[in-house]
Amino acid sequence: MSKQADSHDTIIILDFGSQYTQLIARRVRESNVYCEILPYNSAKDMVLARRPKGIILSGGPASVYDEDAPKLTYDILQEFQCPILGICYGLQVIAADLGGVVTPSTNREYGYARLRVTDKNSPLFMDLPSEMDVWMSHGDHVIKVPEGFHVTAQTADSLNAMEGLSGRIFGVQFHPEVAHTPFGKQILQNFLFKVCEAEADWSPQAIVGEQVTRIKALVGNEKVICGLSGGVDSTVAATLVHEAVGGQQTCIFVNTGLLKEAEFETTQSLFKQKMHLNVVGVDASGDFLSALKGVIDPEEKRKIIGRVFIEIFEREAGRLGGVKYLVQGTLYPDVIESISVRGPSAVIKSHHNVGGLPERMKLKLIEPLRELFKDEVRTIGRELGVPEDLLGRHPFPGPGFAVRILGEVTPDHLRLLRAADLIIEEELKLAHLYDSIWQAFPVLLPVSTVGVMGDYRTYERVLAIRAVTSVDGMTADWARLPHDVLGRISTRLISEVRGINRVVFDVSSKPPSTIEWE
Numbered sequence: 001m002s003k004q005a006d007s008h009d010t011i012i013i014l015d016f017g018s019q020y021t022q023l024i025a026r027r028v029r030e031s032n033v034y035c036e037i038l039p040y041n042s043a044k045d046m047v048l049a050r051r052p053k054g055i056i057l058s059g060g061p062a063s064v065y066d067e068d069a070p071k072l073t074y075d076i077l078q079e080f081q082c083p084i085l086g087i088c089y090g091l092q093v094i095a096a097d098l099g100g101v102v103t104p105s106t107n108r109e110y111g112y113a114r115l116r117v118t119d120k121n122s123p124l125f126m127d128l129p130s131e132m133d134v135w136m137s138h139g140d141h142v143i144k145v146p147e148g149f150h151v152t153a154q155t156a157d158s159l160n161a162m163e164g165l166s167g168r169i170f171g172v173q174f175h176p177e178v179a180h181t182p183f184g185k186q187i188l189q190n191f192l193f194k195v196c197e198a199e200a201d202w203s204p205q206a207i208v209g210e211q212v213t214r215i216k217a218l219v220g221n222e223k224v225i226c227g228l229s230g231g232v233d234s235t236v237a238a239t240l241v242h243e244a245v246g247g248q249q250t251c252i253f254v255n256t257g258l259l260k261e262a263e264f265e266t267t268q269s270l271f272k273q274k275m276h277l278n279v280v281g282v283d284a285s286g287d288f289l290s291a292l293k294g295v296i297d298p299e300e301k302r303k304i305i306g307r308v309f310i311e312i313f314e315r316e317a318g319r320l321g322g323v324k325y326l327v328q329g330t331l332y333p334d335v336i337e338s339i340s341v342r343g344p345s346a347v348i349k350s351h352h353n354v355g356g357l358p359e360r361m362k363l364k365l366i367e368p369l370r371e372l373f374k375d376e377v378r379t380i381g382r383e384l385g386v387p388e389d390l391l392g393r394h395p396f397p398g399p400g401f402a403v404r405i406l407g408e409v410t411p412d413h414l415r416l417l418r419a420a421d422l423i424i425e426e427e428l429k430l431a432h433l434y435d436s437i438w439q440a441f442p443v444l445l446p447v448s449t450v451g452v453m454g455d456y457r458t459y460e461r462v463l464a465i466r467a468v469t470s471v472d473g474m475t476a477d478w479a480r481l482p483h484d485v486l487g488r489i490s491t492r493l494i495s496e497v498r499g500i501n502r503v504v505f506d507v508s509s510k511p512p513s514t515i516e517w518e
């Protein structure tokens with residue numbers, strides 16, 4: 001069991017595969033209550049071991065009538081004595097399980113609905129208006145509640161919320177976790193505080209103290225290494241471990257030659273001077289570039305970079321000798337991805353990290369951020385005094401510019417992309433847009449077009465600008481950059497970066513596209 005679950009009132013969210021499951025967790029945590037997401041079919045003992053103060057059954061895309069519909073694998077109503085809240089599919093599972101009637105709809109009901117509270121004494125709707133807007137996204141609906149239950153709210157003429165078994169079991173058809181349900185957070189908080197009587201004793205800041213104590217006890221006098229990338233996650237993880245074991249940790253910062261302009265030098269000095277981290281900088285740009293020579297296939301590029309990275313890391317760790325632990329900046333979405341109801345997601349792109357190293361070197365992992373979301377990591381970073389310009393940085397992939405140069409990675413292509421990247425970043429900062437965008441970067445296309453510069457014909461490369469908004473990088477929309485900003489960026493790119501005579505803007509969202517082009 002995790003340290004968090006051990007020391008705080010815990011809410012368990014059983015995931016039936018809804019796209020909103022992580023949002024439920026966000027809302028619970030924003031209310032300062034610790035929670036964990038577990039797959040709907042988790043073993044009973046695993047759930048019980050967390051001593052939940054309450055359980056939330058998430059929504060899901062299935063119909064309870066589907067042959068392979070996810071169902072509860074044991075009778076939670078008998079096995080658990082804590083309050084339970086079913087949301088959307090979660091409500092239908094409870095209703096179907098206890099003898100209510102669920103009917104399939106011919107089409108999915110999607111969008112706003114007006115909710116009318118019919119039982120003003122229901123703790124779920126306490127201190128709320130008797131009518132409110134709610135967000136719906138469902139196919140089936142419950143037409144008859146199980147015995148011992150009654151309807152607590154309706155939309156038009158159909159049932160939308162129910163309560164039963166002496167105020168212990170609740171269900172809502174709408175989605176309280178989404179921003180489109182304005183009173184949703186209060187409804188969830190009524191469940192947390194009025195029904196479950198959970199204590200609001202969790203905060204990302206509280207994690208700092210807990211993790212420092214835990215890491216100190218775990219590591220003792222042993223040596224620890226950490227791969228620093230200059231990104232938010234590894235920086236905050238290293239800073240947290242530094243708080244715990246100080247000089248016992250050595251951070252290794254590898255220059256892959258695929259980094260942003262001056263990144264290797266400036267970030268290293270920031271780590272050393274402002275954050276007092278013990279950093280070893282390794283310039284391996286030559287190794288990476290020669291291994292990538294002539295390679296065009298995106299997956300091959302990623303695999304080569306991963307392999308060279310491990311070789312260098314292994315060599316440096318070997319030089320230090322006697323290392324027992326490896327620090328990684330794994331975040332909660334990475335953890336959920338691998339355990340969710342959908343199972344480990346198919347590999348779309350091999351991610352570059354120090355995967356493989358722990359087994360090869362028999363290292364034990366320290367992942368102090370594995371229960372946190374990205375913005376919680378930023379909050380902790382602030383608490384630990386990590387400089388703001390580092391915390392606000394756009395994510396940068398491990399394989400760096402190699403996956404933004406379509407085709408072969410050459411020193412000239414890298415020069416071109418570095419210069420373009422700098423211009424885009426500068427202009428977005430000048431326009432005060434940098435912080436509202438998840439990521440913005442140039443992609444060098446393997447396409448040449450004809451242009452005219454001065455009186456001369458040119459035949460040069462096309463550069464694409466990719467800019468997206470996102471909450472966690474798992475889904476993204478293309479950023480609606482103002483035309484004048486795009487115009488300024490394009491003019492500067494073409495006039496200042498030699499080798500480009502055309503700029504295009506990527507207007508695809510994720511899915512179906514991905515953020516990086518390779």
Ligand code: XMP
Pocket residue numbers: 349350351352353395396397398399439473474510513514515516517
């Ligand atoms: P995609 O392209 O999969 O990217 O939509 C989602 C987010 O992940 C980043 N990304 C990576 N980060 N190593 C990383 O550390 C990688 O190999 C990698 N590939 C993609 C990408 O920049 C975006 O923020």
